Amino acid sequence: MKPSGLILIMLSVFFSAGAFAQPKNIHLSWTGQHETNTSHTMAITWNSKMPNNKMVRYGLKSDQLNNLATALVNAKSGLKGAYIYKAELSNLRDGTTYYYQCGSDLEGWSAVYSFKTAPKIGKRGKYVVGVWGDTQNNKGNLDFEETSKIVQKMAQHKFNLIAHMGDVVENGSVVKSWDAFLNTTQPLNAQIPFMPVTGNHDVVNANQDTSFQKPFPIYYDLFNLPGDYINYSYDYGNIHFVAINSGYAQGAAKVDKLLYEKGSPEYNWLNDDLTKARKNKRIEWIILYAHYPMYAYGVSLVPQWQKNVTPLIDKYSIDLCLTGHRHVYERHTAIKNDQIFKSADKHIYQKPEGTVYITNGSAGGSLQGIGGTDMPSMVFTPSEKMYTYAVMTIENNQLSYEVFNTEGLMIDHFKIIK
Numbered sequence: 316m317k318p319s320g321l322i323l324i325m326l327s328v329f330f331s332a333g334a335f336a337q338p339k340n341i342h343l344s345w346t347g348q349h350e351t352n353t354s355h356t357m358a359i360t361w362n363s364k365m366p367n368n369k370m371v372r373y374g375l376k377s378d379q380l381n382n383l384a385t386a387l388v389n390a391k392s393g394l395k396g397a398y399i400y401k402a403e404l405s406n407l408r409d410g411t412t413y414y415y416q417c418g419s420d421l422e423g424w425s426a427v428y429s430f431k432t433a434p435k436i437g438k439r440g441k442y443v444v445g446v447w448g449d450t451q452n453n454k455g456n457l458d459f460e461e462t463s464k465i466v467q468k469m470a471q472h473k474f475n476l477i478a479h480m481g482d483v484v485e486n487g488s489v490v491k492s493w494d495a496f497l498n499t500t501q502p503l504n505a506q507i508p509f510m511p512v513t514g515n516h517d518v519v520n521a522n523q524d525t526s527f528q529k530p531f532p533i534y535y536d537l538f539n540l541p542g543d544y545i546n547y548s549y550d551y552g553n554i555h556f557v558a559i560n561s562g563y564a565q566g567a568a569k570v571d572k573l574l575y576e577k578g579s580p581e582y583n584w585l586n587d588d589l590t591k592a593r594k595n596k597r598i599e600w601i602i603l604y605a606h607y608p609m610y611a612y613g614v615s616l617v618p619q620w621q622k623n624v625t626p627l628i629d630k631y632s633i634d635l636c637l638t639g640h641r642h643v644y645e646r647h648t649a650i651k652n653d654q655i656f657k658s659a660d661k662h663i664y665q666k667p668e669g670t671v672y673i674t675n676g677s678a679g680g681s682l683q684g685i686g687g688t689d690m691p692s693m694v695f696t697p698s699e700k701m702y703t704y705a706v707m708t709i710e711n712n713q714l715s716y717e718v719f720n721t722e723g724l725m726i727d728h729f730k731i732i733k
């Protein structure tokens with residue numbers, strides 16, 4: 316063999332080892348046990364086959380990554396020999412774009428990505444939020460192929476954050492599904508904070524299990540979210556977001572273990588959280604999201620779940636309630652105390668007296684027929700099955716919501732004007 320051939324083989328071995336060690340499944344989020352500081356912090360989480368690949372270098376320019384942060388390493392993950400790294404950058408400037416990469420000199424660095432910190436709490440601006448749900452890898456989406464198409468479409472928008480309505484994967488106990496999801500969504504999640512709620516497919520479904528309705532251990536390993544990871548809130552500018560775990564509501568209702576019963580710890584937490592949010596005069600919008608819908612067509616509606624949660628939604632005049640579970644897009648009227656408020660213009664909710672309810676659960680999981688139109692609160696649902704995602708823009712006193720299919724066609728839009 317000529318020396319040049321040997322060098323080529325050595326180089327190819329070197330680069331394949333480097334590729335193997337490259338950080339993967341990189342995703343951003345906000346975290347915090349007691350307080351979630353979206354203006355000055357960012358959590359970066361990734362996996363690698365190598366145990367020493369644990370630094371984030373970052374800075375204000377892509378070629379000057381002079382700051383360093385060290386990640387905590389979790390080696391006991393079920394990701395077949397992969398190590399999970401969690402770093403949190405702090406003391407960041409608000410409303411500022413940062414560049415970063417993760418890895419190490421020894422085992423290689425990721426590409427350079429960028430993210431933007433949230434503005435000061437209470438500051439008005441134009442904020443764009445990606446909304447999707449039910450990316451679960453079941454029939455038709457076994458390798459997240461439909462989800463991947465949506466990722467490509469969503470990547471064309473400049474989101475400040477992405478809210479996921481749960482059922483991230485088909486079976487939360489299958490570790491490789493989480494691996495595949497995070498790999499598929501890295502183009503979005505490495506640059507935009509990913510803030511999910513848990514759906515019934517993400518949590519333990521056996522009602523005798525002490526972890527019933529809680530995520531599988533891999534969820535706590537792979538993510539870095541606020542509070543207990545499943546019921547949490549955070550502020551972005553003048554918006555307060557609340558994410559709540561609806562567990563396995565259908566199964567729980569049958570064995571009297573439904574979450575958010577009045578007086579339960581999670582109910583009291585939500586009541587306190589919303590009390591604080593409403594007292595903060597700089598917070599102008601409150602958006603709550605959960606997996607199980609409060610108002611929906613057909614079997615996806617669990618009446619007792621609705622009865623548990625809607626009194627708090629009504630009490631604190633939540634502006635918008637986003638959900639998933641049913642693999643459709645549905646938009647309802649504003650509703651308060653079960654009373655329906657119809658708008659003169661179907662696309663404008665002008666100072667609505669109630670909360671606007673959306674089901675947005677069609678980002679990959681097998682499509683489930685179409686929503687019914689013979690429900691008094693139904694305003695719009697597509698007349699044929701389709702995968703969708705939504706772009707929500709909040710600017711001052713106006714919230715606009717646009718829903719797109721995988722061809723990029725807008726299938727619905729509306730505004731809430733306060």
Ligand SMILES: [Fe+2]
Pocket residue numbers: 482514515516606639640641
């Ligand atoms: Fe679901």
